[in-house]
Amino acid sequence: MVHHGEHGKKRHGKGQKHKRLDMIEEGGKVKILNIYTSGKLMQKLLDMGFIIGSEIIVVREAPLRDPMELKIHNYNISLRKSEAALIEVEEV
Amino acid sequence: MSDIKVALSGQPNCGKSTIFNMVSGIDQHIANYPGVTVDKKTGHFKYADHKIEMVDLPGTYSFSSYSLEERVAKEFIIDESPDVIVDVVDASNIKRNLYLTFQLLEIGIPVVVVLNMMDVAERRGIDIDSAKISEMLGCKVIEASGAKGIGGEEIMKAIVDTAKAKKNYEDFKIHYEELEPHIKAIEDKISDTSLSLNKRWMAIKVLEGDVTILSHLEKEFPDIKDAADHEINKFHSLYDKDTVAFLATFRYDSADIIYHKAIVEKNAGKETLTDKADKIVLNRWLALPILFAIMFLVYQLSIVGGYKLTDYTWPLLAAVKNFVLDISPAPYLTDVPMITDFALWMINSANALMNYIPIFFILFALIAIMEDIGYMPRMAFILDRLFRKFGLHGQSTLPLVLGGAFVGGCAVPGVMATKGIADDRARMATILTVPYMNCLAKVPFYTLLLGAFFVSSMSLMMLYISTVTIFTALIASKILTSTFLNTRETAPFLMELPPYHAPTFKGVILSATQRVWVYIYKVLTIVLAVAVVLFAMLQFPGINKDTKIQYDKELEKALVVFDKKVKKSKYHGQVDTKDEIADLLNYYDSYRAKRMATTSKGGAASIDEKYKTKNADFFNFIKPRKDKEAKKVNRALRKLAKSRNRILRNMKNEKVENSLLGMAGKSVEPLTKYAGFDWKINVAFLSSFAARESAVATLGSLYENNQADSQRAEEAMAQNSGYTPLHAVAIIIFMLLTPPCIATMIVVKMQTNSYRWMFFAIFFPVFLGVAISSLVFILGSKYDWGGVEAMSYFYFSVVAIALALGFYPSKKKNWTGGLRADINK
Known part of the structure; x- marks a missing residue:
């Protein structure tokens, strides 16, 4: 279900169905396919509801373009793009 | 009759403190959890002949062990084994809140669920069948609204009823399907433990790799970690699943089942008021102006407005001083009894700090309001990218502003406001850089020097002084986070942006009073103790x-x-x-x-x-x-x-000149002479450590002309000191970087929970101050710089360094391995 280790950027280039969360534009609606991390960050993501299959709406970017605001499980959370890049999603 | 111990738990932003305030009234006691700087609030109340003690656990999203708050909460459950856990759930955000509820239920201690903010949920068209939830979870579920004061009676009754029925409590169990055999294996292993905790819960925690539980069990079962790893790996190889993710998913799925069976959202997908407000508050173009406006308002109301209020409170303090002087033995011509001198010294030291109380009260009330409303995380969201570059956090904004990012603030409330920063390294960096801001008490000192040496270019110099601090703070933070703080724990930036809430008057006043009380109680007592020492150092050996x-x-x-x-x-x-x-x-x-x-x-x-x-x-x-x-x-x-x-x-x-402090000032002269400081300046700096105000008083009296009494201190200093404007610039630079006063040191100790960091916070700035003012003074003397010229060079170098550090990409090498260097040779 969850893979540890390095995630290759090659696998999700532009135009493909699978994307990284940080590439999704404002208003985009996506579903989590995979999370490529472990340890503390993984635990925190799980605790905040980043479970495989959960739906996310990208609400906005901060005025300085990073971090981003997301809606998940009907509440709002902000996430830095560096961390969003570890989440693989597909648009729904 | 019997006493009941209750732990109050809940996720952040669920309105836990409003429930706590409603149930326990103002009979609250604040302390720290042992060894850490997390607040422990305890409330006592009576209901139906039962004495109830309620401890407010830190708000946590989960019950794992990755954050300090979670560790503290868990330690409390383990060590104190409460009779009942009250779980406050935000009714308007029920799914994520139930995730924690399931973890609490598993602990094996009876739980009472409080559905808080029912009024908000209703307004948003969320229908909750609380009887259904109660039936599904097998525990009491109370509907409440802490902000509106609804549900207090019912909560107390539910606590007492649940505690009474404790014997009939059947353990709550989630059936984890394919993980069950592995849970059983660990449970069997620890079956004869002496810990009185629920064994199944411990087994689950062990499979989650929970360090708190593991370290407790390791005392009895030294190989528990290996056993855990064995089961975790076995589970992984059998099902290709990770236990941590599996358990979290299972709990979210369970919460989802309740959500679907007991909750109907009529307005799902509709824009809420918070969504509408955030379209303005977090708007790409409006967010920064709004943030600056709010910061300016906070600054105006508290620092400026509070300062005006001190005009009214000062006579009270003066009256206390006069009273003490009245009852002290009277001087006889030039023979002033030492006890009178001492009383005057102590009362002056206390009054200098007490004078800030109106400012602090307004400040703490405003902070409480911003916390209650939910603006704090939004501020962090807006500025995080900027501060992150320097190792700080979006949440560092407020502490830095309070410390004096404009003209003058105070490091004490600034350091106290760092409490909420989730990232430990950024929090430490903020604590250590807030004192670089311009404190209010430094302003008269600058005014004195500017009035003496820079009469014609006063406003330019003041502009330099008031704007350079933020750049020095950023540089200091960058240096600290990439050296001394490099190994400190950092936390992932996952920050909830909670819905806006109206603050409650009671909550704001309580919070402000409690923080002011901490200041009076902790800071004042220690400052007075230090004042005694300083007094002795100034008195002895006395004049011959x-x-x-x-x-x-x-x-x-x-x-x-x-x-x-x-x-x-x-x-x-x-x-x-x-x-x-x-x-x-x-x-x-x-x-x-x-x-x-x-x-x-x-x-x-x-x-x-x-x-x-x-x-x-x-x-x-x-x-x-x-x-x-x-x-x-x-x-x-x-x-x-x-x-x-x-x-x-x-x-x-x-x-003073003959005193121990004077000798100290003279003894460091060989070192400070490179910066152009003589012993008089050294003594002023040393005495300013007690409270900044005294630097001006000391300098003023040291330079006063003995003949012409009508001369102002500025003129006296310009004429009698023999300093050039370059000297003054070196002094100003040192003062800009100088260590914080004792009051700040004590809050640094409180917030870092370490004397080592406190001493670091003293000596690092002193080192920096002496080094940089010496550099400017030596270069200035060599190339014959004027005062303004030297200050300009200093200012623009600092700004340039800060910008360079900011633009320099902070890419980190995050891989290791490859051929070892010694083999490569």
Whole structure:
């Protein structure tokens, strides 16, 4: 279900169905396919509801373009793009 | 009859503190959890003959062990084994909140669920079937609204009922399907543990790799970690699943089942008020202006407005001071009893800090309001990218502003406001950089130096001084986070942006009062202790006998002059002995002190009345009106008082020069001479450590001209010190970087929970200050820079370095391995 280790950027280039969360534009609606991390960050993501299959709406970017605001499980959370890049999603 | 111990748990932003305040009233006690800086609030109340003790656990999203708050909460459950856990759930955000509820239920201690903010949920069209939830979870579910004061009775009743029925409590169990055999294996292993906790819960926690539980179990089962790893790996190889993710997913799925069976959202997908507000507050173009406006408002209301309020509170403090002086033994001409000196010193030290209380109260109330509303995380969201570059956090904004990002603030509330920063490294960096901001008490010091050396370019210099601090703070933070703090724990930036809530009046006042009380209780007591030490260092060894005789002679001279003048008056008989003159001088001084402490006309009249009845003859000398004979005495008296004050001041200066502190100032002169500081400046800096205010007082008195009494301190300093503007720039730079005062040190100790960091917070800035002011002074002397020129070079170098650090990409190498360096050779 969850893979540890390095995630290759090659696998999700532009135009493909699978994307990284940080590439999704404002208003985009996506579903989590995979999370490529472990340890503390993984635990925190799980605790905040980043479970495989959960739906996310990208609400906005901060005025300085990073971090981003997301809606998940009907509440709002902000996430830095560096961390969003570890989440693989597909648009729904 | 029996006592019930309750732990209050819940996720952040669920309104837990409003529930706590509602149930426990104002009978609250705040302490720290042992060894950490997390607040532990305890409330006591009675219900139906039961004494209930309620402990407010830190708000946590989960019950894993990755954050400090979670570890603290878990330690409390393990060590104190409460009778009941009250779980506060935000009814308007029920799914994520139930994730924690499931973890609490598994602990094996009876749970009472409180659905808080039912009014908000209703407004948003969320229908909750609480009876259904109660039935599904097998525990009491109470509907409440802490902000509206609804549900308090019911919560207390549910606590008592649940505690009474404890014996009938059947353990709550989630069936984890394919993980079950592995849970069973661990459970069997720890079956004969002496810990009184639920074994199944411990087994689950072990499979989650929970360090708190593992370290407790390791005492009895040294190989528990290996056993855990074995089961985790087995589970992974059998099902290709990770236990941590599996458990979290299972709990979210369970929460989802409840959500679908017991909750109907009529307005799902509709824009809420918070969504609408955030379209403005977090708008790409409006967010920064709004943030600056809010910061400016906070600053104006608290620092500026609070400072004005001190005009009204200062007379109260002055009255206390006068009272203490009244009951202390009176001085006899130039012989001031040490106990009187001591009392005056202590009361001055205390008053200097007490004077800030109005400012702090307003500040803490405003912080509480911003916390309650939910603006804090939004502020972090807006500025995180900027601060992150320097190792800080979006949440560092407020502490830095309070510390004095504009013209002057105070590091004490600034450091206290770092409490909420989730990232430990950024929090430490913020604590250590807030003191670089310009504190209010530094302002008179700058004014004195600018008035003495930079009369024509005062505003430019002030602009430099007030804007350079944020850049120095950023540089300091970057240096600290990439060196001393490099190994500190960082936390992932996953920050909830909660819905906006109206603050409650009671909550704001409670929070502000509690924080002010912490200040009074912790800071003041220690500052007074240090004040005693400083007093001793300034008193001993005192002035030697020969010079004392010299001063006595000067006094005799002044008395002779007085007598000559008074002889012409018909009142001569009343003031022709030393005792009488000493009494008159004391009478005159105490009258003046009282008069200065009042501003109202009525107050002045009543003081006049009091002194008239005390001694009508003396009063006639002080206020002679049309009595020509008394006027003669009055004139002579004023001259004598001036002479005596001059002698006292000289004696004091000599005492300071000979004192231990003076010696300390002289002994570091070889080091500070590179920055152009002589011992007088050193003494001023040393004494400013007690409280910044005293730097100005010390310098002022050290440079006062003995002949011309009407000279202002600025002029006196410019003429008598022998400094050039370059000296002044070196002094200003040192003051900009100088270590925080004792009060700040104590809050640094409180917030870092370590004396080592406290001492670091003292010596690092001193080192930096001496180094940089020496550099500027040496270069300035060599190339013959003027004062403004030197300051400009300093200013633009600092700004350039900060910008360079900011633009320099902070890419980190996050891989290891490859051929080892020694093999490569």
